[in-house]
Structures are given as C-alpha cells and as structure tokens.
Amino acid sequence: MTRPRPNGTCPTGKLRYRDRIAALLALARIDDIDPRRREKRAYRCPRCRGWHLTSRPPQGNR
Incomplete structure (x- = not known):
C-alpha cells in the first residue's frame, strides 16, 4: 500500500x-x-476545499 501524499x-x-x-x-x-x-x-479547508491536518483537538461532535 502506498503512503497518501499531499497533492x-x-x-x-x-x-x-x-x-x-x-x-x-x-x-x-x-x-x-x-x-x-x-x-x-x-x-x-474553506479556502482550497482540500483537507489539512491540525494539532488542535477535536471540537464538539465533528
């Protein structure tokens, strides 16, 4: 299996x-x-409509 890469x-x-x-x-x-x-x-992300990773903890039930 290949590693997912940012695009x-x-x-x-x-x-x-x-x-x-x-x-x-x-x-x-x-x-x-x-x-x-x-x-x-x-x-x-609302700007690029892609997905990012963050160190912030999850908010609520998202």
Whole structure:
C-alpha cells in the first residue's frame, strides 16, 4: 500500500490532501513515521476545499 501524499499546497501554505480519506490515512501514519508530530485531526479547508491536518483537538461532535 502506498503512503497518501499531499497533492499541493493551500494559499495558507499548508499541505493539501485531496479528500478526507487521504488526510485520515496520513494522520494514522504520522506516529509510525515521526512520533514527535502533534497532529490530532483532519479538517476541510474553506479556502482550497482540500483537507489539512491540525494539532488542535477535536471540537464538539465533528
């Protein structure tokens, strides 16, 4: 299985994943690759309509 890769960047400068599944797969593999990374969740970006990872904890029941 290949590792999900970002497909570009957002105007914000963040890495952009094409869909939620790709972002979640990347998030799941972060601990295997670099345990120092702190990303906790994926979210949809209103600017580029892609998906990003963030270290902010989940908000409510999203």
